[in-house]
Amino acid sequence: MDTPTLTEQDIRKRIWQELGRATQDRHHEWRTPVLATVGLDGTPNARTVVLRHADAAQSRLQIFTDSRSPKIEELAAQPAAMLSFWSKRLNWQLRVRVNMSIEVSGPQVEAVWARVSQSAAAGDYLSASAPGDALNTSDKAELNSGTPREHHLAVLTAQVQDIDWLELARSGHRRALLGANNWQWLVP
Numbered sequence: 001m002d003t004p005t006l007t008e009q010d011i012r013k014r015i016w017q018e019l020g021r022a023t024q025d026r027h028h029e030w031r032t033p034v035l036a037t038v039g040l041d042g043t044p045n046a047r048t049v050v051l052r053h054a055d056a057a058q059s060r061l062q063i064f065t066d067s068r069s070p071k072i073e074e075l076a077a078q079p080a081a082m083l084s085f086w087s088k089r090l091n092w093q094l095r096v097r098v099n100m101s102i103e104v105s106g107p108q109v110e111a112v113w114a115r116v117s118q119s120a121a122a123g124d125y126l127s128a129s130a131p132g133d134a135l136n137t138s139d140k141a142e143l144n145s146g147t148p149r150e151h152h153l154a155v156l157t158a159q160v161q162d163i164d165w166l167e168l169a170r171s172g173h174r175r176a177l178l179g180a181n182n183w184q185w186l187v188p
């Protein structure tokens, strides 16, 4: 997208508008960013996640996961992480530096679970084994047994530190670093 007339404030506003839309629209390209973390051995780790909530006023993004998944331990050890988004429609890439907090219990998790438990995704958070475990043939049978189980839903809240925004355009690429209160144009 060529956006010569957009001001810095317009771009910032549009970024958060599109992040908000991505949480509502299954087809939005920003719905499934890549979350990069530092692995427990210090090497990088990355995986696709679903963007569940975007709060422009608080500069926060939210993701749901299984509390037993390896990324939880990684984020507990090193909360600094990055979310990478690309949209071909917008021709915009975002590299969002975040500080991640993890909630595995409490009112917010229970409020989210109240909704998720009614959805098709409920099973993702109810399995007897943790994500990444070797597949155990009894897992599926247990899930279908009808016994109520404890959920393993965790809510990840990403406090945005800054956003590296890159726009690809025929007329010239543009890049900027958006801090909470500042704007720095960068060489693309």
Ligand SMILES: Cc1cc2nc3c(=O)[nH]c(=O)nc-3n(C[C@H](O)[C@H](O)[C@H](O)COP(=O)(O)O)c2cc1C
Pocket: 032, 045, 046, 047, 048, 049, 050, 051, 063, 064, 065, 066, 069, 070, 071, 072, 131, 132
């Ligand atoms: C399109 C797509 C969406 C995904 N969404 C999520 C998600 O919202 N939360 C999540 O924990 N894993 C999600 N996953 C699975 C992760 O990519 C990953 O395989 C899993 O969370 C285990 O990661 P870990 O071993 O690094 O913890 C998604 C995968 C794909 C392909």
